Amino acid sequence: MxxxxxxxxxxxxxxxxxxxxxxxxxxxxxxxxxxxxxxxxxxxxxxxxxxxxxxxxxxxxxxxxxxxxxxxxxxxxxxxxxxxxxxxxxxxxxxxxxxxxxxxRFGTPAQKQFFLPRILSGAHFWCQGYSEPQAGSDLAALQMRAERDGDDFICNGSKIWTTHANVANWMFCLVRTTRGPKPQQGISFLLIDMTTPGIEVLPIVMNSGEWIQNQVFFDDVRVPVANVLGDIDDGWTVAKYLLQFERGGSAYAPDLQIRLDALKRVAPDMPELAAKLADLEIRLEVLDALESEILSAVSNGREIGADASMMKILGTELQQRLTELALEAAGPLARAWQPAAGRAGGPVLDYPGPIGDHISGEPWQAIAPLRYLNERAGSIYAGTNEIQRDIIAKADLRL
CATH class of the missing domain: 1.10.540.10 (Acyl-CoA dehydrogenase/oxidase, N-terminal domain)
Structure with missing residues (x-):
């Protein structure tokens, strides 16, 4: 492109x-x-x-x-x-x-003054407290409670699949503050200091061996009411806005194009593989055009709605397809687990470290299975792609 x-x-x-x-x-x-x-x-x-x-x-x-x-x-x-x-x-x-x-979008002047400079500098490193053991794609089913006690909320419950909770010092979190006739009602959006007493983080180790995901437990954790973003009981409005950025606020195409170009250079001269890479590149052109339109809308302050779901589906499924073709190109040199070859996104637990400098094949061949295993999750996180198709069907096709 x-x-x-x-x-x-x-x-x-x-x-x-x-x-x-x-x-x-x-x-x-x-x-x-x-x-x-x-x-x-x-x-x-x-x-x-x-x-x-x-x-x-x-x-x-x-x-x-x-x-x-x-x-x-x-x-x-x-x-x-x-x-x-x-x-x-x-x-x-x-x-x-x-x-x-x-x-x-929703912060008070005091919240903007406190949080934004620290986000920019990296002094605050964030994780997302959305999913729960019984509330994944059906996020409105969340049960983590936050009960008002004076100027604080007392939080009890747990979150799961929490990326980087093991290194984060702040979490933006959805909690249930009241119960209404609809499950989306009575949810508040809290900004939680991860150093607060009562928070426990336990690792979830991925198939690749990396510790990136976590389960987080909250036992009588006190959070100031001043840390509510938006209105109390109206956190669903904030969450819907933020999900547009999680699903469609950044572009997949530039990184995928670079990875595709690299694969075309190193892949063996196999006509069947070349045809598959060409098909992927055509689909990537479509994604790039969509992303340009979506990012233009975001930059002009327009909400992108179901387009974010479309971008998430195309981006994650093309990611997965690229890892499949990388495995095919690497062939038998793509061993199942070679942490020494790559730069993992988190600690690799129970791995003693490289033994010498030996890996099977070239680094891209050794990394191929690790990326394949990690990016199987792409069609699940930020709302499964099945849920995204439901959103598109309802919003755009009126089904």
Missing amino acids: SLKLSPADEAFRQEVRDFLATHLTADLRLSGERMTSVYADHEASMAWQAILHAKGWAAPAWPVEHGGAGWSVVQRHIFARERAAAGAPPLSPMGIAMAGPAIL
Whole structure:
């Protein structure tokens, strides 16, 4: 895919390239190039965020008055492509791409003043408290309670599949504060300090061996009422807004295109595989056009509704298809578990570390099965793709 750029945007692209060439260390490039999941390893991600924050580029979509870059949609596309091409690690989306936009939209002046600078600097690292053992895709079935006690809520319950809760110091969380005739009513959106007494984080180890997901337990955890985002009992409104950013607030296509181009270069000369890669590239062109339209809508303050669901379906299913083709290209050198080959998105538990420097084949071949295992979850997180199809059917097809 190629962009026809104006002279100003060409100059911006060169500025981005120069910046990446100057500030990307060899270790940061390695972290980006050898990712085994959608998340870079935590230390590399935070180091890169500090560099971007110093430049004023940590939050491309935020308004300038709140410390963002205030870039146009084209500039954001340029940066996303150049970042991926250079091998820079992505930042965690939980703070800058999710909590931040929600606070910008629904936060009080005091909340914006306190949270936004700390999100930008990385002083606050966020996780998302949505899913529960009995409330996954049916999120409105959540049961975690928050009972009012003066100026605090006392929270009891648990959250599951909580990405990076093991390293986060803040959580944005949906809790049930009252019960109404509809399950979506009586839910509040809380901002919770993860150092508060009564919070316990237990690991959920993925098939790849990585500790990225967690279950979080809350036992009489006190959270100030001042930490409610939006109105009490109307957290569903905040959650629906934020889900647009989780499902459609960032682009899949730039990273997928870079990975596809790399696979085309290293894959064996097999006509059948070449045909499959060509089919994937056509579908990726469609996704890129959709993302351009969606990001334009977001940048102009329009809500994107069911388009976010469409973007999530296409993006995650193309991710999965790419990992399948990478496995096919790697062939027998794609061993099932070689943590030493990649830069994991979290600690690899019960793994003693590399024994020498040996891996089977080239690094991309050894990483292929790890990415395959991790990205099986793509069609489940942020609402399963089946649920996303239901949303599209109801909103766009009136079924």
